[in-house]
Amino acid sequence: MRKHIAILLIGVLFSVGVVGCASKDVATTNTNQSTTNSGKTAEELLVEKYEEPVKVKVVLGYRDPENPDTPDSVTPETQTAVKLLKEELNIELEYSWIVNSDQYSQKFGAELAAGNLPDIMMLSMEQFEDLQSQGGLGDLTEAYEQYRTDDIDAIINYDGQVLDTCRKDGKLYGLYNGTYQGQVTSQIYYDMNKLKELGIEEVSDLPTTIAEFEALCDKLMALDLDGNGKVGDPVLPAAKGMNSGLADFGAFFQAYETALGGWYDDGNGNLISSHTQENMKKALTKLNEWYDKGYFAKDFAAQDVYAANAPIVSDIVAGKYAIIPGSWWIPNWPLNDNKKNDPDADWVVGPTLTVDGAAPTILVPRISSGTIVAVSKDFKNPEALFKMMNWSLNYEAKIANPEYKENMTPEQKLEADSYVYTWLPYRVYAPMSLIDNYNFISEADKVGKTEITAEEAPANSEFWGAWNAYLQMKNGSTDPVVWGLYTSRVSPNGGVAQMYELYSKSEKWINEVYVTTPTMIKKQGELDKYETTTFLSMVMGETPISDFDKFVAQWEQLGGSEIQAEVNEWYKNK
Numbered sequence: 001m002r003k004h005i006a007i008l009l010i011g012v013l014f015s016v017g018v019v020g021c022a023s024k025d026v027a028t029t030n031t032n033q034s035t036t037n038s039g040k041t042a043e044e045l046l047v048e049k050y051e052e053p054v055k056v057k058v059v060l061g062y063r064d065p066e067n068p069d070t071p072d073s074v075t076p077e078t079q080t081a082v083k084l085l086k087e088e089l090n091i092e093l094e095y096s097w098i099v100n101s102d103q104y105s106q107k108f109g110a111e112l113a114a115g116n117l118p119d120i121m122m123l124s125m126e127q128f129e130d131l132q133s134q135g136g137l138g139d140l141t142e143a144y145e146q147y148r149t150d151d152i153d154a155i156i157n158y159d160g161q162v163l164d165t166c167r168k169d170g171k172l173y174g175l176y177n178g179t180y181q182g183q184v185t186s187q188i189y190y191d192m193n194k195l196k197e198l199g200i201e202e203v204s205d206l207p208t209t210i211a212e213f214e215a216l217c218d219k220l221m222a223l224d225l226d227g228n229g230k231v232g233d234p235v236l237p238a239a240k241g242m243n244s245g246l247a248d249f250g251a252f253f254q255a256y257e258t259a260l261g262g263w264y265d266d267g268n269g270n271l272i273s274s275h276t277q278e279n280m281k282k283a284l285t286k287l288n289e290w291y292d293k294g295y296f297a298k299d300f301a302a303q304d305v306y307a308a309n310a311p312i313v314s315d316i317v318a319g320k321y322a323i324i325p326g327s328w329w330i331p332n333w334p335l336n337d338n339k340k341n342d343p344d345a346d347w348v349v350g351p352t353l354t355v356d357g358a359a360p361t362i363l364v365p366r367i368s369s370g371t372i373v374a375v376s377k378d379f380k381n382p383e384a385l386f387k388m389m390n391w392s393l394n395y396e397a398k399i400a401n402p403e404y405k406e407n408m409t410p411e412q413k414l415e416a417d418s419y420v421y422t423w424l425p426y427r428v429y430a431p432m433s434l435i436d437n438y439n440f441i442s443e444a445d446k447v448g449k450t451e452i453t454a455e456e457a458p459a460n461s462e463f464w465g466a467w468n469a470y471l472q473m474k475n476g477s478t479d480p481v482v483w484g485l486y487t488s489r490v491s492p493n494g495g496v497a498q499m500y501e502l503y504s505k506s507e508k509w510i511n512e513v514y515v516t517t518p519t520m521i522k523k524q525g526e527l528d529k530y531e532t533t534t535f536l537s538m539v540m541g542e543t544p545i546s547d548f549d550k551f552v553a554q555w556e557q558l559g560g561s562e563i564q565a566e567v568n569e570w571y572k573n574k
Helices: 042-046 080-089 101-113 125-133 141-147 150-156 162-166 192-198 210-221 250-255 278-293 311-318 335-341 383-400 402-406 410-417 433-446 461-474 480-489 495-505 518-539 545-573
Strands: 054-062 091-100 120-123 175-177 187-191 263-265 271-273 323-326 347-349 362-365 371-375 508-511
Touching: 042 141, 042 383, 054 101, 054 120, 054 383, 080 091, 080 383, 091 101, 091 383, 120 125, 120 383, 125 371, 141 383, 150 175, 150 383, 162 175, 187 192, 187 495, 192 210, 210 278, 210 323, 250 278, 250 323, 263 545, 271 545, 278 518, 278 545, 311 335, 335 347, 335 480, 347 495, 362 495, 383 402, 383 461, 433 461, 433 480, 433 495, 461 480, 480 495, 518 545
Parallel strands: 054 091, 362 508
Antiparallel strands: 120 371, 175 371, 187 323, 187 347, 263 271, 263 508
């Protein structure tokens, strides 16, 4: 009999009430026509209205709607989903409590301790493991088999195996909602207009190695990029979030074949931590050299790119940099805001940086980060979760359709603007939507296709925005908002394209760990703080790089060795 490590999860609560998505994927067709014992297909069951009202208790960590057109008068209790779920399915959403997002964890923990679980909830992996082990979650196995469709599977089981993370002893206790694994990769963006002065005219002239990149930064240090009358200002934006997706070190760690916080197989069946290996020391050594050269602001470790009115973002928007490290999405923010200020800005994605010219091996997750939607063991209608998800899929498909949007009545527009998906206890985001949209539009572009029907289009709400951006750019649009959407998602040389190519063609180390062990519960927070503080200190030269081995030893003593033993036991027996 296999031994299984006990995953005891207590106290650590993730504020799932504030988790959102960049896009919400929707379906227009369901192809799974399996029938149930009632003789009805899943498609028929999903839209079948309950004869008697089904009350569903939910909770919410409140944040403002993403849609600026959502009326101020709309509340979670009066939004469109609440109204139409009642009218069309006889499902009554009842918010047991609503708090500001920053108070969600504390409130959820207190209610959990008191035994008050909502009927449907979004959980972190830690919360899921905890509640399931305590018998607090309902079995979704039968409901899934009766109500699943291909479109629902594209959300919760997009790779055919991610749903297994929510199975215990053959029973299904949750629905996983993650992201595409390639989205963890990093990129570097260059303003070609600013680089003309250095004789760089084409993307092919951009650096491919760390040495070439450093030579370019040296040249930029001699230019007055922001027109303030002096040279020698920082040429790389950086912040305390070393892997934050904007102005971070992800692309440089990637070049040195390392990353923060991963556990991969050493080739002998043993998991090792990525951030304690020699490659991380090499990356930190180079970053320290760049700091000493003045590439980064002296106080960069005090900067937070996501803080309100963040100065570093203001500097990017103001055009103080010709190079911005970041993720696939940054053309959509903040580079689009820079183009509003400077229409001549010509941002492109550069080649993936390497140390020696050979493509780096990248570290990607086995299971992408995300949340798990689950139901309470006391909830009598678990199938309602699937009916609600399917309703959102179809409603979002309808309001995203350009023909529908063009012919909306004022009442229909008000209804659509009053739909706030972040106020619902589930998500309908399909992880492959970015790739599906990019591939579809690329193929259409090859044959010059500019008109499609709703039936032809990929079934996700973000598609039509991407398609419209493609058509507008094809017609010569200079709108920076259109440019940002196009460059991040559609351009053959844009964010998604480069991310997809890197992920598809690279050798990979797999971050195998997607569980939380007992020692992680107790000590991971302290370990993460120690790692971040030490690495930032090493970059700034306050802690000598020669102390890296001391860091590893201390990390092990603080709990790293215990965690490594636990994840390896789990890995070998899972």
